[in-house]
Amino acid sequence: MADSEVLVIGGGIAGASAAFHLAEHGRNVTLLERGDIASEASGVNAGGIGALGWGHLPDLQAYLTMGSLQIFKRLQLELGYDIEFRASGALQAIQTQEQYDYTRDRVLAMRARGYTVELLTANEARGVEPELSPDLWGAVHFPLRAQADPVKATRAFADAAAQQGAQVLTGRNVTAITCQANGAYRVSCDGEERLAERLILAAGVWCGPLGRMLGLDIPIVPVRGQMWASDPLPPRVFHSLSAAESPMDWAQDPEQHPGRPRGSEARTPPELTHLGSRRVTRHLYGRQNRDGELVFGGDRQAVGYDKSVDMTGIEVNVGHVAEVLPLVGSLALRRTWSGLMPFSMDGKPVVGRIPQFENLYIVSGLASSGFGRGPMAGKLIADFIHTGQMPPVLSESDPARCVTAL
Numbered sequence: 001m002a003d004s005e006v007l008v009i010g011g012g013i014a015g016a017s018a019a020f021h022l023a024e025h026g027r028n029v030t031l032l033e034r035g036d037i038a039s040e041a042s043g044v045n046a047g048g049i050g051a052l053g054w055g056h057l058p059d060l061q062a063y064l065t066m067g068s069l070q071i072f073k074r075l076q077l078e079l080g081y082d083i084e085f086r087a088s089g090a091l092q093a094i095q096t097q098e099q100y101d102y103t104r105d106r107v108l109a110m111r112a113r114g115y116t117v118e119l120l121t122a123n124e125a126r127g128v129e130p131e132l133s134p135d136l137w138g139a140v141h142f143p144l145r146a147q148a149d150p151v152k153a154t155r156a157f158a159d160a161a162a163q164q165g166a167q168v169l170t171g172r173n174v175t176a177i178t179c180q181a182n183g184a185y186r187v188s189c190d191g192e193e194r195l196a197e198r199l200i201l202a203a204g205v206w207c208g209p210l211g212r213m214l215g216l217d218i219p220i221v222p223v224r225g226q227m228w229a230s231d232p233l234p235p236r237v238f239h240s241l242s243a244a245e246s247p248m249d250w251a252q253d254p255e256q257h258p259g260r261p262r263g264s265e266a267r268t269p270p271e272l273t274h275l276g277s278r279r280v281t282r283h284l285y286g287r288q289n290r291d292g293e294l295v296f297g298g299d300r301q302a303v304g305y306d307k308s309v310d311m312t313g314i315e316v317n318v319g320h321v322a323e324v325l326p327l328v329g330s331l332a333l334r335r336t337w338s339g340l341m342p343f344s345m346d347g348k349p350v351v352g353r354i355p356q357f358e359n360l361y362i363v364s365g366l367a368s369s370g371f372g373r374g375p376m377a378g379k380l381i382a383d384f385i386h387t388g389q390m391p392p393v394l395s396e397s398d399p400a401r402c403v404t405a406l
């Protein structure tokens with residue numbers, strides 16, 4: 001007899017959402033997390049929730065972003081969790097004429113595809129976000145984007161899962177997994193054994209090591225993101241903020257652009273700020289949180305599992321934010337930190353059934369926007385398991401495209 005129908009490994013936002021939605025479907029589910037819930041990427045991110053609308057032809061990205069937005073709202077407004085959700089909208093600063101020309105064409109293309117986005121003049125942008133620099137060329141307004149507290153939101157999913165009857169077990173480090181002759185999984189956590197009929201790998205950048213326990217190569221690599229927070233100040237910044245520099249640089253660089261064909265020779269995921277140790281662009285995102293801190297970050301560097309903070313990168317980011325938001329020039333940094341984002345080599349999510357085994361699933365590869373996409377990714381994998389039918393939209397994230405036997 002299995003201890004549970006479904007065992008989820010990983011208590012980040014992807015695993016916690018999967019456990020919640022499975023428990024809501026009435027499934028007997030257990031979640032194993034080696035630290036605390038939200039102790040890795042899901043607890044240290046910027047809390048930005050990206051959404052552009054469904055578009056004329058909803059694809060996986062539309063499902064993940066718009067679906068997650070609905071789920072975040074449900075968590076706060078219907079289930080009563082204070083996750084600091086705010087439908088703030090977002091602004092992307094345009095700093096040069098070249099960025100303006102590129103961004104104008106991009107906005108027109110997005111609107112033609114049915115997305116909710118508009119181009120603002122500098123004065124229009126400063127009308128809704130007065131602290132923006134007068135030197136900007138303009139800004140893109142994303143009215144559907146939102147924000148929430150990463151730790152509170154992720155823990156709310158785990159709590160909601162437990163309320164629905166899931167077992168949520170922290171301090172459980174999975175050290176071995178074997179598939180039994182009857183198809184069930186035996187999972188060891190430092191000596192403690194558990195049996196489950198189905199297994200979901202939701203361990204973020206540690207899906208690779210978990211895959212190796214089963215003789216699988218799961219090509220999800222860690223990309224370090226780092227952030228800083230200012231001393232608290234009264235409410236001064238109302239939207240989530242970003243800058244147009246990196247999207248333009250990534251679109252123009254064949255090595256970095258996710259839309260270009262990337263053969264098996266690709267050695268790094270797309271859309272990084274560094275190739276090796278060489279900086280190729282400056283990326284920027286952030287917001288003011290409820291405590292009043294300005295929290296910003298940007299760098300995305302593939303440095304293995306190294307979570308030390310590189311102050312040179314922090315200084316570059318502080319300088320960039322000060323160009324967009326001059327008040328930052330006079331603020332003291334209160335703290336810095338980093339976390340590891342789970343990137344696949346083509347930059348796309350890896351969500352679905354792993355074909356080499358029966359009843360083995362994965363929800364990962366959510367990269368730099370997994371906080372805003374994790375809730376729906378978890379729901380889609382839960383729906384897949386509950387109904388036995390793959391939600392058609394998951395064909396875009398099929399693990400079969402990249403997971404191989406070792």
Ligand SMILES: Cc1cc2nc3c(=O)[nH]c(=O)nc-3n(C[C@H](O)[C@H](O)[C@H](O)COP(=O)(O)OP(=O)(O)OC[C@H]3O[C@@H](n4cnc5c(N)ncnc54)[C@H](O)[C@@H]3O)c2cc1C
Binds near residue numbers: 037045225338
């Ligand atoms: C600095 C930074 C800023 C970011 N900003 C944003 C943002 O603004 N908006 C956005 O949408 N996204 C953002 N992201 C990305 C987002 O945080 C991630 O994509 C998302 O949190 C990934 O969630 P996850 O559940 O897949 O992984 P994780 O949150 O990493 O969770 C995986 C869990 O698995 C556990 N685990 C691993 N191995 C084992 C094992 N052997 N046994 C048991 N448990 C195990 C880990 O302890 C961990 O808790 C940011 C990321 C970083 C690092």
